Amino acid sequence: MGIATEAPKRRALGKGLESLLPRVQPAAEPAKPSEPAPESGRPREIPLDQLDRNPWQTRSRFDEAQLADLAASIAATGVVQPIIVRPLPGGRFQLIAGERRWLASQRAGKATIPAIVRQASDEQSMEMTIVENLQRTDLNPMEQARAYERLGREFSMTQEQMAKRTGKDRASVANFLRLLRLPVEIQGKVEAGELSFGHARTLLALEDPETILKAAQKVAALSMSVRQTESYVQGLLNPEQKQKGDEKVKEPLDPNVRQARDELQRSLGLKVKIEDKKGRGRVIIEYASLEDFDTLIDVLSRQRS
Structure with a gap:
């Protein structure tokens, strides 16, 4: 939970919600009472039954215990950090960020929830939902892998572009995408x-x-x-x-050499073999695709710069 404004740390992670979702501009004339009033970035209370789930939500699982704890907190003190929504025709709203708070508010028996209204196209809403979720730390590895894959598929983003937008390094993005090569049964176990x-x-x-x-x-x-x-x-x-x-x-390797090999494998996400004889030898890095090779070259180039 955060404070009533968007957390400052998000702004360091590529483009945040503020930069990608323009604020709803105040209308020249006062809105009719029956219509949703335009906002200038300040939160407003929106009835929970006027909110629709985001169809592009990356998260597929919610921890029930954590959701119950959040519901108890909201029942006691309310929602501290507003959710972010966009207006829909007919006076309804669609979630962009804050689904856990929305679900927990329902469980807490709340009638309304504080929300910041932003104008956003379908494309902006989808991109920001995916990027905002990837900036969080509680997505499981497969949810992250599918989110990166969707960014590449829906927006033709390169791994480098995805890394910049989410505040990650390219090697991490590549490692998550490789998980999609696993058999479906193993993906389920992950x-x-x-x-x-x-x-x-x-x-x-x-x-x-x-x-x-x-x-x-x-x-x-x-x-x-x-x-x-x-x-x-x-x-x-x-x-x-x-x-x-x-x-x-x-394991005939010297412990220091073995540690170096393991660190290289974790860093590169590739199989590494070190042949060492009295301080001399060679390092063999194996790759399974041109994408792996490009990632390797990118990592090595950045190390030199």
Whole structure:
């Protein structure tokens, strides 16, 4: 929950709501009492039954416990941070941002909710809903992946453009988009929280859907950590490194070299192999597509600049 104005930190994350959604300009003549009065950016109380859900909402799941807590807070102290809506024909309004507050207000038995009215086209509303959600931290990895994919599909945005609009780096955007290559069953496990983003990104190195499914089942059954999953996947990719009669993967690397390899893999989202012999060797980075290669070049170029 925030204060009555939009949180300042949002303005540092690409274009915020203020810059993309123009304010409704005051009418030259006073509006009729039966019509929604134009606003100049100040919140007004809008009946909950006059609000329609945003059809472009990115979020597909809401934590029921958190929603119940928010409803209890709203019942006690009201909605502190106004939602953002746009006017529709017939005196109705459509949500742009604040669906959790809207749902919680309904549960709290409220009749109205404070809202800031903005003029926005369908395209502006869709883009801002997606971008605003991506700037939050509580979307699950698959919701974020689909949101980035939709920005690219609906608005022909490049990964670099998506990164700038959401305040992320391009490598992060690319890593989320790669999750969409996972089999549907695995995407469901990530969305349900059964597998983390780190687990999912590690499993992507296997590429073959059937192999990924089998590996994911074992990872979940044994409650493997991300580090254990990395070792397990390396063993599948390099079976010659396994000890006979043992599932453990040999780790001959110096701990410092191993740590450097793991950090590179997490940073790049790609499989990295370091061959080290007494301080000399080579670093091998594998990529599965031209998109991965472009991301790699972009990251390395930024490191040099």
